[in-house]
Amino acid sequence: MLLAPLRERNYRLWAGADLVSTAGTWMQVLGLNWVILATTGSAAMMGAVVMAQSLPVLLLGSWGGALADRLPARPALILCQALRAVLAFALLSGDSHVLIFAVALASGVISAFEGPMLGRFGSALVPRETLGSALALGSVLSSAGRIGGMALGGVLVGLTGPAVLFVINGVSYLAVIGALAAMRSGQMRTLPRAAAGEGGMVAGLRYVMSRPVVLIVLGLSFVLGSLGRNYQVSMAAMAAGPLHGGSGAYGLLSTVFAVGAVAGGLLLAGSGRSTLKVLVGTGVAISLLQLVSGLAPSVLGFAAVLLPIAAGAVVFDTVVSTRVQLDTREDMRGRVLATMGIVSSLSGIVGAPAVGWLADTLGARGGLILCGLVTTVVALAGAAALARLHGVALPVLRRPAEQPA
Template sequence: MAPMFAPLRERNYRLWAAADLVSTAGTWMQVLGLNWLILSDTGSAATMGLVVMLQALPVLVLGTWGGALADRLPARPLLIASQAVRALLALALVAHGGHALIFAVALASGVISSFEGPALGRFGSALVPPSALGSALALGSVLSSAGRIGGMALGGVLVGITGPAVLFVINAVSYLAVIGALAAMRLSELRDLPVAAAGERGVLSGLRYIARQPIVLIVLALSFVLGSLGRNYQVSMASMVAGPLHGGSGAYGLLSTVFAVGAVLGGLLLAGTGKSTLRVLLGTGVTISLLQLGAGLAPNVTSFAALILPIAAGAVVFDTVVSTRIQLDTREEMRGRVLAAVGIVSSLSGMVGAPAVGWLCDTVGPRGALLLGGAITTVAAVAGAVAIARVQGRKVHLPHPENLHLPHLPHLPHLQHLPHSEPRLAAEQMA
């Protein structure tokens, strides 16, 4: 069986993947419905930003404790309980008790994510053998992207017909698919993961362990820099369309669709090759940073879309390889705490990056924001390669972009010098 389909040999993984597709679609339907509800009531994008912040803050505060618990407790019962509570929170939104209720639900969702995220990652690695973990994570990215596309498309149709309340009910029901899949799994087929010794089960033990892993620290630093200044394309795309590209809502919708398609292609590419190495990580980081520089120079919507496609594919490759290397290159009994660190970095990069990119767009313009961000992330990716090479005692040798086998793009004569290459259950989680 090809590397892409190797995880599908496992019955438990097949159950999990199918449930995740349904649940992710429900999640994005709720996101759309909630945004619609907030904007129709207040017309304030700042209120939407506050909701996002309330969801991210608990992960920063409680993530380390969530990771420690994930390394101590069995993941399956914890996940069943978290899915049930999420279903109740979705139903609570149906009542629409005002902003206080929405804020409370957002904060509660963030608290759940603090404990659920590390447990999901640890549980996911028990579904497949280590040799199939990279492909399983890549397939998970494909499913998440497909669920997002389907959920947003169906939600966009329903919200105008039924209103947002129905979307919240659908999301609540979608959690039942995950609970059912967890209940139907064969426990005998789950891979046993080691548990830390009694003296190594705390938060401080996890932090000390991470501090002694220089490559993990370098990868997390790269993830933060590229995640904050090399992502947040919802901000920069909107600014480019409204500004120098002179597009409308249709152009923004087109770019959003292209980005989603690129994400699916990136997941399929990585799942098919199974190459989740540090060389691919660093090569992809450099490549998408260079492509971001090209995006800042794109003269029209078509050329911008042609660059957004491999950038999105590369972003998924980069994030998935980060998650794979973090899991495979660390001790399994520390996995929950290491994954908690990944979640904290991801939340922090979103909280810092989105306002920073928005400020840059307002200050130096959308093109300047992309060029400055691309320059910083390029330097960071090269510096990361040098640092990892020194830790490993090797010479720096990034893979040629052609070896990444990323999707070919339409010919862009003015950008010939640029190489053509390039998460509710995010890329760092299973399926």
């Protein structure tokens, strides 16, 4: 199952281009963070830039999903990649805060339309039965691209400054454009278009609201994403606080998290088991591990718990994406994916400040433990709710059948 998606030529092109583009994106993220910290010394300013990228997804995501279900994806994606390249090269013109915020805001607007189109287009590159493995393999490539991009960017930013990172990212989008142009249309699955009168945002919202399984899965994604996945905040709080590790420990923990993410993606891609049972089981497991992580006595102890948390987080997120796509109509795919993107953005906007506030108020350990308790309760409640729905098979939550006398 692991390599099944790679049998498709179009997917191989897409996977290779995505790896290159992801590495370039994270190099630009590192370069922008360096510029912001060098000119302002403010971590809050970095958070404001992230928020500027997320807000357009919240405001325009539903519209982007509706367009994704109606427009041909390939030319639209080529346009989006070209615009992203222009934004990357625009950063070469200076380090003005106005420019940085303008680029972040424009990037968010592109993401609002590009995200649903990417999801819909990607699902057309592989047979339906290998979609779960394709999504898991995509998570592996994204994690690998992030590790490679951050590692190479960390070396280059000290040698050349951030401008080179922006150039590399701009050029990386050409790889995606080339891959899109080289794909063979005849080897793509044809996804149905929305019927007349069902192509708008309201129809998409009405459809999502009528799917209780999807609503529960998205609810779990929001809570576990906001309180259980903002480890960039909690790792820094633990390293600088009770673990007394400093910046070196934070770098180690970030590396461990990235390695765990790759391992989780490989595990899921190899098994191909993107079921609701795996979803709730993983959600409960990573929530309990988060609670345990707040009790870790040392940096190495915290890293040991963080590794399976990172692996489980990737499994959980990938299964969420798989179930949301497989359990909904293909002609609604773009709008459903847009809703998922909105939930993801909202969890980041709400969760990061909430986790930071809890760490400041209760201490890093107290914040982790409380968040772990909340996410465990929510994960168990979600599992129980899914078990009650007609047609959902979650054997771990059922009573054993009575044996005949």
